[in-house]
Amino acid sequence: MPTDGRRILVTGATGQIGSELVPELQRRYGGENVVIGIHSRPPRGDLDSGPIEKIDVTKKDKVEGVVKEYGIDTIYHMAAILSVAGEANPWLAWDVNVNGTYNVLEVARENGLDRVFVPSSIAAFGPETPRESTPQDTVLKPRTMYGLTKVSGELLSNYYFEKFGLDVRGVRYPGIISYKTPPGGGTTDYAVEIFHEAIKKGKYTCFLREDSTLPMMYMPDCIKCTLDLMDADVSRLRHHGDYNVAAISFSPAELAEVIKRHIPDFVISYEPDHRQAIADSWPKTIDDSSARSDWGWEPEFDLASMTEDMLKNLREILSED
Numbered sequence: 001m002p003t004d005g006r007r008i009l010v011t012g013a014t015g016q017i018g019s020e021l022v023p024e025l026q027r028r029y030g031g032e033n034v035v036i037g038i039h040s041r042p043p044r045g046d047l048d049s050g051p052i053e054k055i056d057v058t059k060k061d062k063v064e065g066v067v068k069e070y071g072i073d074t075i076y077h078m079a080a081i082l083s084v085a086g087e088a089n090p091w092l093a094w095d096v097n098v099n100g101t102y103n104v105l106e107v108a109r110e111n112g113l114d115r116v117f118v119p120s121s122i123a124a125f126g127p128e129t130p131r132e133s134t135p136q137d138t139v140l141k142p143r144t145m146y147g148l149t150k151v152s153g154e155l156l157s158n159y160y161f162e163k164f165g166l167d168v169r170g171v172r173y174p175g176i177i178s179y180k181t182p183p184g185g186g187t188t189d190y191a192v193e194i195f196h197e198a199i200k201k202g203k204y205t206c207f208l209r210e211d212s213t214l215p216m217m218y219m220p221d222c223i224k225c226t227l228d229l230m231d232a233d234v235s236r237l238r239h240h241g242d243y244n245v246a247a248i249s250f251s252p253a254e255l256a257e258v259i260k261r262h263i264p265d266f267v268i269s270y271e272p273d274h275r276q277a278i279a280d281s282w283p284k285t286i287d288d289s290s291a292r293s294d295w296g297w298e299p300e301f302d303l304a305s306m307t308e309d310m311l312k313n314l315r316e317i318l319s320e321d
């Protein structure tokens with residue numbers, strides 16, 4: 001783990017991943033060295049201990065102003081519009097995800113930043129991609145605007161590395177499961193909603209079919225994965241903006257079975273909606289052997305341990321509300 005004096009900007013810092021990444025970065029590098037870049041969602045109580053800046057990533061001068069003001073050398077660019085929200089407003093998704101990423105990369109290039117993290121997603125894949133053990137290098141023909149913007153982000157990241165020597169790194173996140181900050185506007189969001197409804201009501205109506213297997217990851221593994229890649233020796237990286245990473249793959253029915261071990265009366269029903277088509281265009285399982293061999297990626301949580309931990313922590317949080 002590096003202990004060097006980094007000056008970090010996190011865009012989208014109050015989103016699902018950003019809100020858990022920031023505290024870990026603050027712990028490692030000191031709260032004053034992590035600028036919390038927010039857009040519309042205000043920071044939670046435990047996220048307000050460092051400098052906070054309102055940043056619209058589609059405005060390059062705002063990104064640049066913050067980078068210069070705080071002497072930023074590293075950006076975690078987490079601001080994005082996810083798959084379902086992107087289908088509701090494809091224009092906004094393009095603007096935030098493509099123009100926003102371009103602005104972040106340009107500011108990083110012009111100001112000689114040390115490192116930038118630009119996440120991609122399993123949404124970069126499409127119906128022509130092999131759905132089982134999806135290879136690292138494969139067909140990228142997504143059908144969602146979100147997926148299209150993620151492929152663009154991967155290609156831009158790789159371009160900035162090759163052309164300008166900017167150290168850009170990124171992974172293709174699967175669905176992320178967490179209890180602190182809810183996701184918003186994603187196809188994999190059911191895997192978080194189900195826990196809330198199981199605890200509160202003992203039942204859940206899933207918007208995906210019972211057999212819709214998708215790749216997922218528990219938040220502690222997501223944070224570990226992000227930081228491990230950013231800490232990796234660049235000379236070992238054979239890829240840059242597009243590492244496949246895998247942790248757990250399961251269907252709604254399989255997840256419901258594991259929840260039932262803890263809440264025996266839990267009942268799940270299914271009413272697939274427009275989100276089903278998105279899920280059907282994404283892989284079921286991912287081959288992440290490049291990430292494992294290049295930078296030692298290895299998840300800690302499986303379906304059983306993730307479910308147990310989610311229920312324990314979420315019960316505590318919900319009982320405080």
Ligand code: AKB
Pocket residue numbers: 082083084121122123146173174175176185186187188189
């Ligand atoms: C979504 O469902 O849109 C996201 C993703 C897989 O990137 N969680």
